[in-house]
Amino acid sequence: MAAAVAALRGTLNSQPQGQQAVAASDTSALNIPSSISVSEAFKLSSRPGSKFKIVLDFDGNTLLNSQWNLFQGMDKIVTGPYDKDGNPATFNAEEVADIVAIWRAVAEDYAPFDVDVTTLDPGDAALRGVGQKAVIFGGANSVAGDSAGIAFINSFGQGAPVYVAADKLGPYNPKYIWEAVSHEVGHALGLLHDGVAPTAAKPQGEPYFWGQGNWAPIMGVAYYAQVTQFDSGEYPNASNLQDDFAVIAKHLPRLPQQHGSSFRTATPLTATAGSAPTVSASTGASTAMTTASKDGVLTVSGQTDYLYFAADAGQATISLEVTPPYGRGSNTRANLKAGAALYDERGVLLQNIQPNKTAMAAPPVNVTLPSKGVYYIAVSALAEGSASAGGFSNYGSLGWYLLSVTYQSTTVDCVGAWGAWGPCSSSCTQVAEYKVTRPAAGGGAACAVADGAQQTQPCSDAAVQRWRLHTKKLRRRLGAMEQLQRSLYADNNVQGAAAS
Structure with a gap:
């Protein structure tokens, strides 16, 4: 048995990593959603189409034939369910609310990756190579002992x-x-503890970093901070300089950008509802309003998503939401501190929308649209101050958002044109490209030609003559270069012969 345990430790590259128990700071009543049933709570899924899984197991677990069984010397490891009320056979409304809240927060932490955070357990065999289970339990457990949490490092997909x-x-x-x-789960994906390196003030350093300001790293002590994110050791005297996202990406693929990355490739907002008409105080006339929205995930530092809508001149309201907080004390679950910018169809900035220092998103903003046309909104991740001076960078400021705009809708037709013909090619053809300068929106007419489409034509006589003249000059230059090379070669041979 001792030899088997030693082999296991070598395979997993670590002793199990544990966390200490944490005392309560606020265990008062939470905001409990009433619309979800127990059965629905065990079917939550953040990205059901992904083959990669992080399974949150709340209903008890029996573990067989795993690294933990080998490590503990036990054929069977039985763990009880999540149980706040002393009745392990059922889940009450508060327990269901906890399950939903925990699931959504973990899903936000891993939102930049193509992984399904789910409460639907596909079985241990289905997770081999592609998944990790987190057993969340109450009561005694022979594996965790006195630790609040424990994991093997780099054990993702290995059945532990x-x-x-x-x-x-x-x-x-x-x-x-x-x-x-x-x-x-970060440990299972290869992450190490974020601590503080030895300094003159603290010669021993600290094994865990407790954070700064309202921020803490997930791999440090994150319990008491409002904002918690993965990091790359940017805070002062960091003992662990791992690039967390790069390490996780060895097991989980990074999600590609979901929306356009420029004005030209912007994604249209989708109309979701008609709002109540607004009434003019001066004329008494009412105006029908439309609400359009789109959600997305910022997955890479520096990413900006571009979206657009068509509106008439007048008032509009822009709302940018992130993953909402939960419970009394508003425990933040959002990793993304989100900002937005409003542009007209010429790319002129009309309004910057940014949250205050401690908020993760700004409240809804009312703006005046100056004219009928297409408007663009760019959504991006923000930092809070500086990581070296008590804040955090935009490295870990990634996650889910929902952009909604309420406005007076209108119809805008597509505008585009063919560009100039390019130079004549060696095959005596020229290429022109069609460029859409304003996309159709609000049910307007589409352009007859797709953006980026190309057409070709034979070169004109003048273009052919220019090509032939260019080719003739090029040949002369090449001939002169060849003659120069021959002369240099001959001179070198003469000098070599003289020297010998």
Whole structure:
């Protein structure tokens, strides 16, 4: 048995990594959604089409034939369910609310990756090579012992769950639990603890970094910070300079950008509802309003998503939401601090929309659209101050957002034109490209030709003559260069002969 354990430790490249139990700071009543059933709580899925899975297991677990069984010397490891009310056979409304809150927070932490964070357990065999289970339990567990959480490093897809002891986190504080789950899953994906390197003031350093300002790293002590993110060791005296996202990407593919990356490739907002008419105070006339929206995920630092809509001149309201907080005390679940900018169809900036220092998103903003036309909104991730001076960079400021605009809708036809003919090619043809300068919106007429389409034509006589003249001059230059090379070669041979 000892030899088997040693081999296991070598394979997993680490002893199990654990977290200490955390005392309660606020265990008062939470905002409990009433519209979700127990069965629905165990079918939550953030990205159901992904083959990669992070499974949150709340209903108890029996583990067989795993690295943990080998490590513990036990054929069977049985863990009880998540149980706040002392009745392990059922889940009450508050327990269901906790499950939803924890799931959504962990899904936000791993939103930049193509992975499905889910409460639907496909079975251990289905997770081999592509998934990781997090067992979230109450009561005794032979694996976790006195730890609030424990995991093997680099064990993703190897059948070794991470364990999170809910009764040692608060007890049963959803905020503490979701931080512990993302932390332990991070270990399974290869991440190490974020601590503080030795300094003159602290010669021993610190194994865990507790954060700065309202921010803390997920792989440090994240329980008490409002904003928690993955990081790359940008805070002062960081002991761990891992690029968290690069390490995770060894197991999970990064999501590509979902919306356009420029004005030209912008994504149209989708009309979702007709709003109540607005009434003019001066004329009493009412104006029908339309609401259009689109959600997305910022997945890479520096990414900007471009979206557009067609509107008549007048008032509009722009709302940019991120993953909402949960519970009394508003425990932030958003990793993304989001900002937006409004442009007209010429690319002129009309309005910057940014949250205040401590908020993750700004409140809805009322703007005046100066004329009928197409308008663009660019959504991007923001930093909060500087990581070297008590804030955080936009490195980990990634995640889900929802952009909504309420405006007076209108019809805008597509505008585009063919560009100038390009130079004559060696095959005596020229190419022109069609460029859309304003996309159709609001049900307007589309351009007859797609943006970026190309057409060709034979070169004109003048173009052919220019090509022939260019070719003739090029040949003369090449001939002169060849003659010069022959002369140099002959001179070198003469000098070599003289020297010999």
